[in-house]
Amino acid sequence: MAILIHSDTRVIVQGITGHQGQFHARAMAANGTKVVAGVTPGKGGQFVDSIPVFDTVREAVESTGANAWVCFVPAAMAKDAAYEAIDHELNPIVIITEHIPIHDTVKILSLAANRKIRVVGPNTAGIFAPGHCKMGIMPAHIFRPGPIGLVSRSGTLTYEIVSQLSRHGFGQSTAVGLGGDPVVGLSFIEVLGLFEQDPETKAVVLIGEIGGSAEEEAARFIPGNITKPVFAYIAGRTAPTGKRMGHAGALISGTSGSAETKTKALAEAGVHIAQLPGELPHLVEQTLGGNEFR
Amino acid sequence: MKLHEYQAKELFSTYGIPVPAEQLIENVESMDAIMLPFPWVLKAQVLVGGRGKAGGIKRTWNRAEAKELADTMFRQTIKGSPVRKILVAPSVPIEQEYYISLVLDRSHKAFALVASAEGGMEIEEVARTAPEKIYRRDIDPWRGLMPYEGRLAAKALGLSGARIMEFAQIAVALDRILVQEDAELVEINPLALTPAGLLALDAKIILDDSARFRQNRASNDEEATPLEQKAKSLGLAYVELEGCVAVIGCGAGLVMASLDVLNSMGAKPANFLDIGGGASAELMRQGLAIVLEKPGVRSVLINIFAGITRCDEVAKGIVDYGPQVPISVRMTGTNEELGIRLLHEHGYHAFHTMEEAASHAARLAREEVR
Numbered sequence: 332m333a334i335l336i337h338s339d340t341r342v343i344v345q346g347i348t349g350h351q352g353q354f355h356a357r358a359m360a361a362n363g364t365k366v367v368a369g370v371t372p373g374k375g376g377q378f379v380d381s382i383p384v385f386d387t388v389r390e391a392v393e394s395t396g397a398n399a400w401v402c403f404v405p406a407a408m409a410k411d412a413a414y415e416a417i418d419h420e421l422n423p424i425v426i427i428t429e430h431i432p433i434h435d436t437v438k439i440l441s442l443a444a445n446r447k448i449r450v451v452g453p454n455t456a457g458i459f460a461p462g463h464c465k466m467g468i469m470p471a472h473i474f475r476p477g478p479i480g481l482v483s484r485s486g487t488l489t490y491e492i493v494s495q496l497s498r499h500g501f502g503q504s505t506a507v508g509l510g511g512d513p514v515v516g517l518s519f520i521e522v523l524g525l526f527e528q529d530p531e532t533k534a535v536v537l538i539g540e541i542g543g544s545a546e547e548e549a550a551r552f553i554p555g556n557i558t559k560p561v562f563a564y565i566a567g568r569t570a571p572t573g574k575r576m577g578h579a580g581a582l583i584s585g586t587s588g589s590a591e592t593k594t595k596a597l598a599e600a601g602v603h604i605a606q607l608p609g610e611l612p613h614l615v616e617q618t619l620g621g622n623e624f625r
Numbered sequence: 626m627k628l629h630e631y632q633a634k635e636l637f638s639t640y641g642i643p644v645p646a647e648q649l650i651e652n653v654e655s656m657d658a659i660m661l662p663f664p665w666v667l668k669a670q671v672l673v674g675g676r677g678k679a680g681g682i683k684r685t686w687n688r689a690e691a692k693e694l695a696d697t698m699f700r701q702t703i704k705g706s707p708v709r710k711i712l713v714a715p716s717v718p719i720e721q722e723y724y725i726s727l728v729l730d731r732s733h734k735a736f737a738l739v740a741s742a743e744g745g746m747e748i749e750e751v752a753r754t755a756p757e758k759i760y761r762r763d764i765d766p767w768r769g770l771m772p773y774e775g776r777l778a779a780k781a782l783g784l785s786g787a788r789i790m791e792f793a794q795i796a797v798a799l800d801r802i803l804v805q806e807d808a809e810l811v812e813i814n815p816l817a818l819t820p821a822g823l824l825a826l827d828a829k830i831i832l833d834d835s836a837r838f839r840q841n842r843a844s845n846d847e848e849a850t851p852l853e854q855k856a857k858s859l860g861l862a863y864v865e866l867e868g869c870v871a872v873i874g875c876g877a878g879l880v881m882a883s884l885d886v887l888n889s890m891g892a893k894p895a896n897f898l899d900i901g902g903g904a905s906a907e908l909m910r911q912g913l914a915i916v917l918e919k920p921g922v923r924s925v926l927i928n929i930f931a932g933i934t935r936c937d938e939v940a941k942g943i944v945d946y947g948p949q950v951p952i953s954v955r956m957t958g959t960n961e962e963l964g965i966r967l968l969h970e971h972g973y974h975a976f977h978t979m980e981e982a983a984s985h986a987a988r989l990a991r992e993e994v995r
Contacts, residue, residue, distance in 0.1 A: 351903075351933075354933070407838050430834075430835040431835060432833050432836035432839075433807075433809055433833050433836075434766070434803075434833070437734060437735055437736065438767070441766050441767065456932075468902070468932060468933060470931075470958060483878070484878065485878020485879070485881075487875055487876025487877075487878055487879035487930050488879045488882050490930050490932055491879055491882065494930070494957070511877060513729060513731050513809075514731055514734050518732075540877075541881070544732055564882075566878050566881040566882045566885060567881040567884070567885070568885045568888070569884050570881060570884065570897075571864070571866065574864045575862070575864075576877055576881050576897060577862040577864075577876075577881070579835070587749070606889070607882075607885060607886055607889055608886075608979070609979070609980050
């Protein structure tokens with residue numbers, strides 16, 4: 332088992348004929364993911380390797396029985412594309428696209444919430460369940476199947492931590508990138524809840540960063556809801572106030588959103604805190620100890 | 626992108642929000658023609674917060690003193706920002722100061738109307754000391770802010786009579802600005818109750834940079850340093866810091882973590898540059914040029930965890946640029962053998978972990994001092 336996606340997830344790649352879409356559709360398929368269709372308006376009838384391309388999501392769903400959707404289209408087209416996916420009840424939808432206007436994201440998320448559809452992103456590296464399914468751009472070779480669930484606001488930092496965990500023998504059940512934008516679909520809380528119920532996941536690594544209050548909300552949620560050990564690293568301890576640190580959502584405003592307050596809240600909730608990313612595997616090792624976690 | 630007060634007030638006027646009769650000046654001479662009644666308030670048009678305490682707001686009773694104050698203001702910087710324009714405002718009789726804003730609520734995933742009868746002070750301060758004095762209500766993204774919701778807020782703030790409808794009109798106009806201009810924040814603080822009605826004495830608008838493709842507006846990001854603007858024009862996320870180790874990496878989170886690791890080793894980062902995923906050699910070259918343009922950089926930490934990025938491209942960018950400042954490279958992931966080989970051929974070493982590379986960069990910076 333994994334969370335959100337599994338071996339039977341049938342994926343549509345929106346924007347499959349574009350440079351990124353094509354590259355990552357191939358990478359996902361090479362990883363055993365059932366990439367059953369691509370959609371690019373105007374390019375229906377073409378193929379990317381053996382993946383059929385359709386003009387509309389409707390045709391893709393009707394022809395292939397697709398049930399999940401990952402988006403690589405440019406920001407200006409993302410709202411239209413996401414509405415199309417939501418209208419056809421694809422679930423989850425994963426939006427890799429960066430720089431979507433905030434008002435578009437708010438509407439996409441509102442529509443999806445009304446239809447009970449889970450959105451991952453925007454501005455995310457996606458979801459990867461090693462050995463099952465990949466929806467996104469995470470480099471598969473650093474992962475290995477195992478008992479650690481990962482949830483993160485950052486792509487490359489996830490790769491950094493995954494590769495360190497893998498090197499120390501700790502594999503991953505599922506890695507979920509929430510996205511670096513100020514407003515995103517799934518939150519730490521929802522993903523923590525899913526990991527709690529996933530029998531394959533024995534412990535959770537939470538990778539946060541400055542900006543917003545998603546980590547503080549997770550800290551309030553953990554006691555009483557999460558029985559599995561949780562480990563965390565919060566990036567941006569040394570970031571200045573008032574500057575966006577690469578991610579649109581990584582911004583300390585006034586006194587709120589700093590790494591210090593997030594770390595403190597999580598520590599008080601019983602989360603094991605790594606001050607630096609390199610400490611995480613050792614922390615996991617010390618806490619979980621035995622080999623049954625590897 | 627944050628707008629200046631005078632720019633935000635121009636938008637307010639366009640959307641029917643009452644603003645005082647003010648005059649914008651760019652030099653002292655033009656003050657001779659100003660016919661506003663005294664006293665005047667001179668407001669430096671800078672984007673930094675807390676300009677009042679930093680000498681950016683002055684009140685005066687006569688023209689001669691006004692010109693002297695303006696002259697000083699034009700020569701001065703407010704928290705590092707030069708003063709290019711001053712807004713000359715008439716003093717208005719104020720009965721009460723209110724606060725109103727439409728702001729993104731990240732956890733509710735919606736914009737919210739926030740209002741308070743405690744105007745004129747920092748809303749964060751009110752939130753901390755007297756949260757019960759703040760009214761907030763989510764805005765439905767599909768129907769927008771309705772006038773009745775503005776009236777509810779007005780009642781909650783203690784307004785009465787015709788002021789209730791005035792307040793609601795302002796709230797609705799703010800919502801139209803928010804949506805039609807693709808803003809992230811619109812704020813009036815203070816919104817003053819005067820004998821003539823409600824008046825926006827200050828104005829803050831932050832526009833969403835991501836909506837530029839449909840908004841056809843010029844970029845005048847004066848808050849950014851020249852290097853930050855240059856990086857932005859190349860599509861790179863760059864932030865200027867105060868130390869002496871330049872930092873380049875792919876991906877915001879990884880670069881933030883690199884700063885944390887450097888700091889833990891006692892080395893202060895000079896800047897933050899995210900070259901993003903899939904960077905070309907040319908982009909890496911330009912990135913190096915930007916981080917090294919900052920004076921006082923003693924070493925460079927380059928931290929590459931390549932997913933969609935190719936290590937050989939990054940290495941080619943480094944070699945092409947040929948930095949004059951010592952560099953410490955961490956390189957792993959896609960095509961790392963090719964990248965590391967290219968670096969070796971040109972006399973550069975590549976580390977396998979971030980910690981090793983950061984520690985080396987810190988050492989290089991220390992050695993440079995001696």
